[in-house]
Amino acid sequence: MKKLEIGIIGGAGYTAGELIRLLLNHPKANLNFVFSTSNAGNKIHNIHKDLIGSTDLDFTNDINSDVDVLFLCLGHGNSTAFLEKNTFSNATKIIDLSNDFRLVADKNFNEKDFIYGLPELNKTPIKNANHIANPGCFATAIQLALLPLANAKVLQNDVHINAVTGATGAGTSLSKTTHFTWRDNNFSHYKAFTHQHLGEINQTVNQLQSSFKSDINFMPNRGNFSRGIFATLYTKFDGTIEEAKILYHNYYKDAAFTFVSDEDIHLKQVVNTNKCILHLHKHEDKLLVTSIIDNLLKGASGQAIQNMNLMHEFEETEGLKLKANYF
Known part of the structure; x- marks a missing residue:
């Protein structure tokens, strides 16, 4: 079988580095080019030093407009600008990792219709899509914790969320809150109640439960570790813990990467994997979900x-059978 020809726009960041690593090891993909204006001519492994010995490709400022799949790893707001200036074959499928096309109001752009790419929500539309808006990181963890409740129409009260992300969530550009001397042995919150991922979270909940009118209160935190998200949320739930577990197990029974654990969970179970692991706990009238x-x-x-x-109708786990960095 002929491999897919893949292009990446914006190749120097953390997400691009992980994308390159995955694609180099994907049995049905060939990395055709990695575009970076700031690094053109440099070896990819000079920037992503974990890839030495894995590829001798250079970054380029030339674009092949006929690739099968184009990944956009650009800063938020830049994907729109890039697609306004550059055209690709009608057969090229585009997967955007920014937040430019995630909301319904932004999904139609230059005759391109972007489907929200959360497989546990939109698997069938994704299979038929030519353009995907990849979800945000916080949004993914939180939505996977909420989908079964919204799908069962049992979200009736405010949802309270506390989530901690690693330093890589801020990207490669240094700031005072990503510098080692600030981040080490430190902890802080930011964008309290106003984080940009709330838009897609509320959109998804209302897609499944249009009657939901309560607040989703989100407190994002910076952790002093490199990667991972640990999210806890709670809301009022009238059923028993057994009924909650049935909702979650049934919703995710066919999910390739989302699992419900009966035991307490911790971050090392998912780092370096494409998994989401959930845990449920009932306290009085409140359901606590950890994601x-x-x-x-x-x-x-x-x-x-x-x-x-x-x-492309591949096995959903193709190229993603990764072991967690457990020890």
């Missing part, structure tokens, strides 16, 4: 590959 993912994989590049697999 863990790797922000660079299930929260970004791994999910993008998962979407590519679905779009």
Whole structure:
């Protein structure tokens, strides 16, 4: 079988580095080019140093407009600008990892219709799509914790969320909150109640449960570790813990990467994997849901590959059978 020819736009960041690593090891993909204006002519492994010995490809400022799949790993707002200036074959499928096309109001752009790429929500539309808006990392972890409740129409009260992300969630550009001396042995919140991923979270909940009118209160936190998201959320739930587990197990019974654990979970179970693991706990009238993912994989590049697999009728787990960095 002929391999897919793959192009990447914006190749120097963390998500692009993980995407390159995954594609180099994907049995049905060939990395055709990695575009980077700031690194053109440099070896990819000079920037992504974990890839030495894996590829001798250079970054380029030339674009092949006839690739089968194009991944956009650009900063938020830049994908729109790039697609305004560059055209591709009608056969080229585009997967955007920014937030430019995730909301319904932004999904139609230059005659391109972007499907929201959360497989546990939109698997059939993804299979038939030509353009995908890959979900945000926090949004992925939180939505996977909420989907079964919204699908059963049992979200009736405010949802309270506390989630911690690793330093890689902020990207490669240094700031005072990503510098080692600030981040080490430190902890802080940011964008309290206003994080940009709330838009797609609310959109998904209302897609499944249009009657939901309560608030989703989200407190994002910076953790002093490199990668992963650990999210806890709670809301009022009238059923028993056994009934909640049935809802979640039934919803995810055919999911390739989302699993419900009866035991307490911790972040090392998912780092370096495309998995989401959930845990449920009932306290009085409240249901507590814990959700863990790797922000660079299930929260970004791994999910993008998962979407590519679905779009091309590959096995959903192709190229993503990864072991967690457990010890």
